[in-house]
Amino acid sequence: MNQSDYLTGLLLAILAATGFACKAIFVKLAYRYGVDGTTLVTIRLLLVLPLIATMRLLRKSPATALSWHDRGMIILLGLLGYYLSSLLDFLGLETVSASIERLILCLYPTLTVLLSAWLMKTSISRRMWSAMALTYCGMVLVLTPDFAGARLDLLGIFFVVASTVTYAFYLTWSPAVIRRIGAMRFAELGLTISALAMFVHYLLTRPVETLLHQPLPVWGYGMIMALVATVLPIYALAAAMARIGAGKTALIGSVGPILTIFLSIGILDEHLSPVQWAGVCVVLTGIWLVGQRKT
Numbered sequence: 001m002n003q004s005d006y007l008t009g010l011l012l013a014i015l016a017a018t019g020f021a022c023k024a025i026f027v028k029l030a031y032r033y034g035v036d037g038t039t040l041v042t043i044r045l046l047l048v049l050p051l052i053a054t055m056r057l058l059r060k061s062p063a064t065a066l067s068w069h070d071r072g073m074i075i076l077l078g079l080l081g082y083y084l085s086s087l088l089d090f091l092g093l094e095t096v097s098a099s100i101e102r103l104i105l106c107l108y109p110t111l112t113v114l115l116s117a118w119l120m121k122t123s124i125s126r127r128m129w130s131a132m133a134l135t136y137c138g139m140v141l142v143l144t145p146d147f148a149g150a151r152l153d154l155l156g157i158f159f160v161v162a163s164t165v166t167y168a169f170y171l172t173w174s175p176a177v178i179r180r181i182g183a184m185r186f187a188e189l190g191l192t193i194s195a196l197a198m199f200v201h202y203l204l205t206r207p208v209e210t211l212l213h214q215p216l217p218v219w220g221y222g223m224i225m226a227l228v229a230t231v232l233p234i235y236a237l238a239a240a241m242a243r244i245g246a247g248k249t250a251l252i253g254s255v256g257p258i259l260t261i262f263l264s265i266g267i268l269d270e271h272l273s274p275v276q277w278a279g280v281c282v283v284l285t286g287i288w289l290v291g292q293r294k295t
Helices: 003-031 037-059 068-093 098-105 108-119 126-147 154-181 183-205 208-212 216-252 255-267 274-291
Strands: none
Touching (some): 037 183
16 A cells, blocks of 8 residues: 555545534534434435435446345445444433443444454554554543443443444444445445435334424435535545555544534534543544554
């Protein structure tokens, strides 16, 4: 891998983290109109489908036939990545505070690195170990003030941990498929599977009238999330994993909660304590360490 591809991968991973970080802000804004989480996720993923179709038309690239193995992996990863992981996360949030949920979800980069080392036989360098340690020490500093007053619920914690594990498996298994079929095609097919699965889930659990009768601003925020916080970052994520691997992509994704904090300060008028700002600096140091290459 040349230096240009490596830097491009880092930038794409940061772009993906930024897009995903915006999602929490748009969710909070949409919740002001009384929409529930499952309905909002369904709207978001349904609006993803026409965006994917448009991007495929713009690219006009011929597609080769997929092997049965790749078809199976795409279905599996589509169900794991943005259907099951999201659904479990929302189930957990019904009983677990947001601070506990964020702290647990911050484990996914570490899980991805460890799963990659175990399943894909990749090595973990000393620098990566140091980056992981710094990143999660920083996360603890950022989230501890909220964590201290949180209420624990074992079932809710189980759901959030399960969400974290499923997403880590998604990130671990994706690069091999991406290398075979391409980042763009993988993102399109995986998102399509996720959207269809979420819609079927919605039809089985809720009346479709609830979906159709949502106020216009909810659909507006759903469209923004579909484009800015779903399609674009998922394309960027897939392309980043193809260039720098799942482990480094996941670790760089740790900057997402920090970006969410900055956005919350600017948009939702939230504030940080000095300890939390120290944690932000530690996390950014860990991200910087990931970006350094041995020469």
